[in-house]
Amino acid sequence: MTFLFAINPVSGGEEKTAWEEGIQSYFADKPHTVHLFHLNGKTDDEQIRQQLEAHKPDRVVAVGGDGTIKIVATALLDSGIPLGVLPAGSANGMARELGIPPDVEGSLDVLINGIEKATDIIAVNDNDVCLHLSDIGLNAQLVQHYEKNNLRGKLGYLRSVVNVLQKRRLLRVAVTIGDECVQRAAFMIVLANARMYGTGAVINPDGTPFDGQFEVVIFRRLTFWEIIKLFWRYQPFNPKNIEIYPATSVTIETHRKAYFQIDGEYRGRITSLNATIKPGALTMLVPAPTP
Template identity: 75%
Template structure:
């Protein structure tokens, strides 16, 4: 087989030398061919397409976090090429969701010996895609603050939480799921194709990125400690403070412009959000026992 590794050198602020060395060592005595290249954040889409055309890989591997996975995955839609993941980012939410090991050798094993599974994606606002979690409101505002000030690590997140909490405000939202229209005051609305944020905070206990649907999670209440759970704690949110609605499509309207993020990347402020599931749109490599 031919493997193509797309390495994000700045993902998570982590040095990728260990990962590059691990790739070289792992494949040294194997009959497979591999190629590596770097993403630069500017011409990634074109570079990935050129690398695929040049090397004709069987498997393309995203070496980075959730944003890197999304960049690579977007270029694999409509192809028969399998997506692999090496969790070299900061939170690695999608890798955690798929039970991909955090160790270099173990995650490389999944690329060679893992099981392909048809992964759902969420089409967002006619042009964007979400593999993991998107949201409007408070968390998206935190993502913006985190990226704007180039914060790193959990202390950076905590500083962001304190800043954002000082500015938090309820949104008035109208959410249409199927034939039902829900009007709420909420701090945050999440489109969840998975169960948890990258740090392990479970917001959607029944989430499954292979089940042909996603969940709309409405946070009606969010205290300081509830937000800290997004990053520091590993237990579910209080179900008395949230609603979860299964969906195959949704239309959300907000009274005022709301902060919006997709898979950890801030997208701007919006007043409308339309999303629909695309079942099994992408084939991804997972461990044999993942989400069995």
């Protein structure tokens, strides 16, 4: 087989030398062809298209975090080419969700011995996609603060949490799912195509990217300690404080501009959002089930 590795050299704020060396070492005695290239953050879409055309890979691998996976996955939608993941980012939420081992050799083994699985994505506002988790409100504000101040690691998250908590405000939202419209005051609304954030905090216990639907999670109450549990101690919220609605499409309207993020990347402030599930639009490599 021919493998194409798309490496994000700055994902997670760490060099990827060890990952690159691990890839070369792993495939040294295997009868496969391997091509590696670096994303540059400016012309990634064009780069990926050129690499796909030049090498005609059997499998493509994203080496980085959730943002890297999304960049590569977008280029592979509806192509049938399987996408593998080497979790080399700072928050590897999608890799956790898929059960990808966190180490170099373990994640590389999945590329050879794993299985292909049709994976859902969420189309957002007709021009963007969500693989994992998107949200409006408090967490998106945290992501914006984290990116703006170039923070890294757990301490960076904690500093962002403290800053955002000082400015938190309730949103008045209208959420329309099918024929039902609910009006709520909420701190954030999550579109969940999975169970947990990259921190490991479970916010959608029954979620899965393989069931042809996503969940709309409405956070109506947030206490200081619940926020700390989510972003610091990696514990789930108290279920009494959230509502979860299964959906294949949703429209969300806010009374004022609200912070918005997709898969850990800040997207600006919005007052409306439309989202629709695209079942099985992406083929991913996941660990084979244990006997």
